[in-house]
Amino acid sequence: MGFLDAKDCKAFMAPISLLLGFFLSGLELTGAQSVGVCYGRNGNNLPSEADVINLYKRNGIGRMRIYEPNQPTLNALRGSNIELIIGIPNDNLQALTDAAAATKWVQNNVRNYWPDVKFRYIAVGNVVHPSDAEAQFVLPAMQNISNAIAAADLQDQIKVSTSIDTTLVENTYPPSQGSFIGGAASSFIKPIVDFLVSSGAPLLVNVYPYFAYTKNPQDLSLPYALFTSPGVVVTDPEGNRGYQNLFDALLDAHYSALEKAGAPNLQIVVSESGWPSEGGDGASVENAGTFYRNLINHVKGGTPMRPGQAIETYLFAMFDENLKTPETERHFGLFSPSQQPKYQISFRDANKYTYMYIALNNRVLMRCIQ
Structure with missing residues (x-):
């Protein structure tokens, strides 16, 4: 071709x-338009919600993820044309196993703002693990929220999913060997995957090459994590696919896991990915800027297993959040709380x-x- x-x-x-x-x-x-930015609010020095929305618009950022239905944020989003992932916190999941409560949640937090706010996905829980007490509530809550969305005749506009992290996949080297961990595949992930397939929704995955690199710096080089390796680092014998960066390898391991779970066509949305500017090994302004710029450019073109398919990706996060712990978690912002950019990044080019x-x-x- x-x-x-x-x-x-x-x-x-x-x-x-x-x-x-x-x-x-x-x-x-x-x-x-493949790149959005997560708007975390775990800080006591952040700009007003209206200022945040204006900052998104000034920088040409057309997608946002929020982690709870914050009313000032939703009101500020009215008429902005910013597409939104809205989250349901883990401690709210049990209540939403009641269908009436899910209907009320959709009314209060979606229907009261639609179509002035462009909802894209509802993330029912964030990185719930099979051993967590909330795990048993994730799928019932997803089903009830999805039913409420359908009752509002919004099922074609808004998809219901949940966000996982990369700890639920094992055997990630080489990527074709990726599979969901045994207990999770049978009792937690597999029913969720089946639900997503039936509803036409993607799986949301938080993909952090930074954490993979810092956990295993002996085997994973910094250039491989930062998209700066000059050539192929990992060759996967299955399909003879070459991997030049860790992000692709982690993502394709999840696609392999989905294939083994009977969902070869399920799409993945990268619901978080980022690099800290200080506070940990490999954390620096230079490395973080390199990562974000290269990630923005890279997700336009897909992975070795899914070439030519832009990867919908949400950078974490809009601001440094000074109330988070540990220290590294406070330094993932693209902007300081004063709204000054930490890196030279162009979102307009990324989304054209x-x-x-x-x-x-x-x-x-x-x-x-x-």
């Missing part, structure tokens, strides 16, 4: 569209990325990019 940049693509398209005309079986134009596929008789002839 050939590959053209934007300028050559336009030059190619003009005559070919005239020559092939009705013979073209398909022309697919897909925009990929388009694939164009030109097909003849169901065969892709040319892929254009702009």
Whole structure:
């Protein structure tokens, strides 16, 4: 398959569209606004909600994740066109196993703001583990919230999921060997995966190369974690896929786990990924800036197992949060609480990325990019 940049693509398209005309079986134009930013509020020196929304808009950030239905934030989002992941805290899950309570939650926190607020996903719980007391409530709460969304006739606009972290997958090296840990696969993750498949929702996964690197610096190099390795670091014998960065390897291990769980077509949304600027091993302004810039650029194009598919990704986080612990957790912000950027990052370029596929008789002839 050939590959053209934007300028050559336009030059190619003009005559070919005239020559092939009705013979073209398909022309697919897909925009990929793939990068959002998580808005954590665990600090006592953060800007007002209205100022935060304006900061998103000034920087061209079109997607946001919040962790609870904070009313001032939802009101500030009205009319902003920012697409939203809204979270349900873990300590609220048990109450939502009651269908009436789930209906009331959707009314109060979604229907009262729709369509002025563009809800994209509802994250029912964040990184609940199979051993947690809340684990038994995740799926029933997801089902009740999903039913309430359907009753509001919003099931085509808003999908219900939950967010996990990478500790639920084992055998991540090589990525094709990735699988969900035994107990989780049978009693926790597998029913959730089945629900997501049936409802057409993605799985939300928090993917942090930083933590994987700091736990195993002997085997995982800093360049591999920062997207700066000059060549392939890991070759997966299955499919002969080469991995030049840790982010792709972690993500593809999850796709492998989903395949083994009977969900080969389930999509993953990276609901968090970030790097701290201080407070831990490998944490520095230079490393964090390198990671964020490279991540933003990288997620436009997919992984070795899912090439050509933009990865919807949410950077963690908008601000440093001074009430978090341990110390490292306080320094993941892209901006300081004074709203000053910590790094030179362009979100507008990141979210202007388009694939164009030109097909003849169901065969892709040319892929254009702009």
